[in-house]
Amino acid sequence: MTWDKVISSEVLDIRDGTHDSPKYKADGYPLITSKNLKFGKIDLNDINLIxxxxxxxxxRRSKVDKGDILYSMIGSIGNYALIEDxxxxxxxxxxxxxFKDDRLFNRYFLHLLNSPIINRQIEKSMLxxxxxxxxxxxxxxxxxxxPPIEQQKKIAAILDAADxxxxxxxxxxxxxxxxxxSLFLELFGDPATNPKGWDKIKLGQLHKISSxxxxxRKKPEFYQNGKIAWVKTGELKAMYALNPSEYITQEALDNSSAKLFPINTLLIAMYGATIGACSILKFEAATNQxxxxxxxxEKINVVFEYFYFKLYKQELIKMGVGGAQPNISAGILKNILIYYPPIDLQNQFAEYIKAIENQKNIAKKEYEKSEDLFNSLLQKAFKGELV
Known part of the structure; x- marks a missing residue:
């Protein structure tokens, strides 16, 4: 099927927002940036006011109206949102x-922005x-x-349903x-305030803490064909550490300060913007410093401890020392007083989390199927194979 093609500026008025940095206020109007464009909508959870x-x-320069589309130009490129209110x-x-031309339907263009047709053009231009x-x-x-406007509306309706x-x-x-x-907070309370009055203990009395x-990097053979997982703070994004992007050799392990840590080690990020991120190892791994x-x-349940530190992250950030990139250290961690409920209650909580994770994994598989379906329809839609 052959469709007409136009240059975007023929059917769209395309502008951008301010490039200045207005002063933020305690009260005022929201200032939307790239970080606030998520999954086709505006996210106001992390907003600055002007x-x-x-x-x-x-x-006066870039007023947003109902029906317009926003698109991130810097940072998280490609995030977008349709303004529905x-x-x-x-x-x-x-x-x-x-939208200045009634030949283009905004919801059709919204999905087109997310398609390989547009992504390839943008990536090629950015080389x-x-x-x-x-x-x-x-x-x-x-x-x-x-395509004709009625076809655009049909394509948009199908993709809307899949999305x-x-x-x-x-x-x-x-x-x-x-x-x-919520279950953690109900059973144990906020780690920062300890509302249930649990006894406290120094973290160093419970664990051996290492880094x-x-x-x-001057020895590429330390990384080539490596078999030992080498985890960095960028992989501490979920309860269990993500598969690492790099592996090292046994020779690298033997000739550096890297160490091999066992399964069920809890990793906590100590440097800069990632302070407080944490994950549990489900595989043996070395880490960076x-x-x-x-x-x-056996003194503490690692699943309980993961949720404790996940909720304690802001307190760890406050402990950071240094200049523009504050850090914490293993020494600081050893002296942190954490609350210490009975181990039986910790283990019971871990069993609840196991059941929740099982259901979550089922949902993840369903999500993967829905993602595959959406992407398949997206591919067909702009080849003229959908309607």
Missing amino acids: SEEDYKSIN SPNFAIKNVALFK GGTQKFVSLKILRNLTIPL AYRQKTKGLIEKYDALAQ GGTPS ACAALLPT
Whole structure:
């Protein structure tokens, strides 16, 4: 099927938000940036507020209206949101698509933005750049397939339904995460305030606490064909550490400060922006020096401890010392007083979490299926194979 094609600027008014940095206020109007564009919607959970004067000044140039689409131009490139309600915010460093031609349906274009057709054009135009940034020039010169408006609406309806199914299954995973955290707080209370009055103990009395190291990068043989997992703080993103992006050799382990840690070691990030991130090892692994390793012990349940430190993250951040990139150390961790409920209650909590994780894994498999379905329909939609 052959469709007409147009350049994006023919059917869209494409602008961007302010490039200035207005002063943030305790009260005022939300300033939307790339981080607030998530899963096709505006996320107001982490928002900065600006004065009415700055709000009006920004909106004289880039006022957002109902039906417009926002697109992240820098950082998390490709995140987008359709404005479905009358907005009361201003934008910074995000593109604004306004629909000036009734030949283009906004929900069709929303899905097109997420398709390989647009992604390939943007990636090709960005080649050679040192910073991840999509310019207005790139966005104004995209080639857009333009089927008849009724076909656009049918394509959008099918993709909307598939996306709703995808978001529903994703939401179920998030609910299981929230359930686990709520259960911890119900049984034990907030680690920062200890409302249940549990006895406290120094972390160093429960664990041997160590840290890792980085084998010399000047010796590529330390990394080539390595079999030993080497975990960095970027892999501490879930209850169990993600599969590492790098592996090292036994020679690297023997000739560096890196150490091999056993299964059920709790890793806690100690440096910079990642302070407090934590994960449990489900496989033997070495780590870099940015990870503290709390070696497994029968004195405390590692699942209980993971949730404790997940909720204690802000307190760890406050303990950071240094300049622009504050750090904590194994010494600081050893002297932290943590509350210490009976081990039987900790183990009971871990069994509850095991049951929740089993259900969560079922939901994850369902989500993977829904993601595959959506991507398959997305591929077909813009080849003219869907309607």
